[in-house]
Amino acid sequence: NTELPDVLRGSYKGSFAYKTISERMPVILTKVIDLFHREKINIGNQYGDAAKEKLKQINGSLSELKSTMQRNKPLQPLAGAAADVPLWNRLLEEQWVDGEPPVWFDAPWLFVECYMYRRVREILENSGELRDYDYFGQQKRDTLEASIAAIELLGEHLLETVADPAALSGQQVKRAFSDFIGMSLWANKNDLSISAGAHVSQEASPLVQLVELNHRVLVNDSEQVFAQLRRLRDKRDVRIDIVMDNAGFELFSDLCLADLLTSLGIAQRMSLHIKAHPWYVSDTTPADVRHTLQHMQSADGKPALRRLAERWQGYLDAGTWVFEMDTFWTSPLPFSRMASEAPELYAHLQAANLIIFKGDLNYRKLLGDRNWPHSTGFCASLEGFHPAPLVALRTMKADLVSGLAPEREALTAGDPNWMVSGEWALIQLCECSDT
Ligand code: F6P
Ligand code: MG
Numbered sequence: 085n086t087e088l089p090d091v092l093r094g095s096y097k098g099s100f101a102y103k104t105i106s107e108r109m110p111v112i113l114t115k116v117i118d119l120f121h122r123e124k125i126n127i128g129n130q131y132g133d134a135a136k137e138k139l140k141q142i143n144g145s146l147s148e149l150k151s152t153m154q155r156n157k158p159l160q161p162l163a164g165a166a167a168d169v170p171l172w173n174r175l176l177e178e179q180w181v182d183g184e185p186p187v188w189f190d191a192p193w194l195f196v197e198c199y200m201y202r203r204v205r206e207i208l209e210n211s212g213e214l215r216d217y218d219y220f221g222q223q224k225r226d227t228l229e230a231s232i233a234a235i236e237l238l239g240e241h242l243l244e245t246v247a248d249p250a251a252l253s254g255q256q257v258k259r260a261f262s263d264f265i266g267m268s269l270w271a272n273k274n275d276l277s278i279s280a281g282a283h284v285s286q287e288a289s290p291l292v293q294l295v296e297l298n299h300r301v302l303v304n305d306s307e308q309v310f311a312q313l314r315r316l317r318d319k320r321d322v323r324i325d326i327v328m329d330n331a332g333f334e335l336f337s338d339l340c341l342a343d344l345l346t347s348l349g350i351a352q353r354m355s356l357h358i359k360a361h362p363w364y365v366s367d368t369t370p371a372d373v374r375h376t377l378q379h380m381q382s383a384d385g386k387p388a389l390r391r392l393a394e395r396w397q398g399y400l401d402a403g404t405w406v407f408e409m410d411t412f413w414t415s416p417l418p419f420s421r422m423a424s425e426a427p428e429l430y431a432h433l434q435a436a437n438l439i440i441f442k443g444d445l446n447y448r449k450l451l452g453d454r455n456w457p458h459s460t461g462f463c464a465s466l467e468g469f470h471p472a473p474l475v476a477l478r479t480m481k482a483d484l485v486s487g488l489a490p491e492r493e494a495l496t497a498g499d500p501n502w503m504v505s506g507e508w509a510l511i512q513l514c515e516c517s518d519t
Contacts, residue, residue, distance in 0.1 A: 242340045331366055444480070451486055464486070
């Protein structure tokens with residue numbers, strides 16, 4: 085369709101795509117290479133000598149990947165037996181133009197960025213011994229620990245809020261939603277790929293900053309989201325899905341929101357969609373969930389966290405909460421192609437009463453990573469993706485947006501980096517289907 089705006093590409097000089105491919109992505113790869121140098125002995129101790137011997141080869145492959153990126157060479161097909169390899173190679177073929185293979189800076193930014201993470205995975209996957217090694221694991225664990233004080237405060241606030249759900253007035257329920265949606269939203273500021281893995285943590289509880297931060301929510305559909313939740317309260321067997329993003333403080337905040345929805349009896353089931361392997365540095369994998377729950381349980385002197393960990397484990401054991409994975413989430417596909425490329429996942433999402441999409445990457449995939457005129461309707465920019473009513477919670481870290489009225493955009497005057505700084509945010513609802 086020629087009328088659609090183009091997708092973002094590194095070939096647009098001055099764009100965040102260009103900056104990402106030329107500056108941010110090489111740094112992320114370098115950090116993985118450095119990690120393998122540094123961890124050689126530990127890896128040898130843990131995974132054996134054969135694994136240690138492979139590190140040289142792994143780092144050779146990683147360096148080559150970095151060099152092809154920096155020299156703008158063609159993207160190579162994937163190899164190996166993983167289930168998603170044929171899909172990747174088919175999508176790679178789609179990118180050929182005039183008989184020429186795609187190169188890093190000309191191909192769609194969304195595609196090449198996902199491709200880099202997938203290639204790193206491939207290098208480890210095909211190494212045998214280290215196939216399950218999480219090269220971003222330490223960074224994620226460090227930020228969890230650095231955020232523990234804020235996590236504790238938020239956990240205590242949650243326990244107080246839901247201590248006696250029946251006693252809460254309508255106003256208090258609304259306030260609780262506003263707080264925990266706000267926390268889940270702003271926790272997205274802390275992803276590790278934007279900082280290229282530089283140390284980030286949530287040092288103070290942003291609960292106290294929420295009022296101030298509210299002014300920075302450029303599109304705020306909270307009222308409509310509350311109305312949706314109120315309607316769901318009268319229904320039975322409600323399932324709410326969260327398509328999750330980063331581990332650490334964000335994962336904890338998202339689980340607090342899930343707890344609120346469960347404790348207030350709005351959702352009887354929560355499907356929590358996470359990544360099957362390391363992705364965009366800080367995205368949540370099953371190992372991160374396990375580590376977070378263990379950390380909460382072991383935390384000395386933090387009874388609130390132990391109580392919550394126990395309760396959440398109970399929800400998981402009972403099937404009230406389910407963590408789910410699908411290779412679609414680690415594909416480069418925009419969500420508008422889910423119905424045709426991952427029909428089972430699409431049908432599964434159709435059974436949800438509300439879907440919450442967290443973070444910047446999910447937002448880019450919702451919008452097909454297109455350069456939409458900013459005032460294009462949010463629903464229109466989803467290009468037909470509407471399995472169920474959906475809400476996006478995103479701090480802005482890439483130069484695209486839809487559904488933004490000019491008078492709201494005017495608020496950002498004076499901040500040239502407003503689209504990518506993570507200082508501005510969106511709560512956008514598309515109610516297109518009535519479930
Ligand atoms: O690098 C591209 C990007 O989408 C950034 O814009 C953002 O820093 C990061 O990846 C992912 O952010 P999030 O964790 O919010 O999806
Ligand atoms: Mg992320």
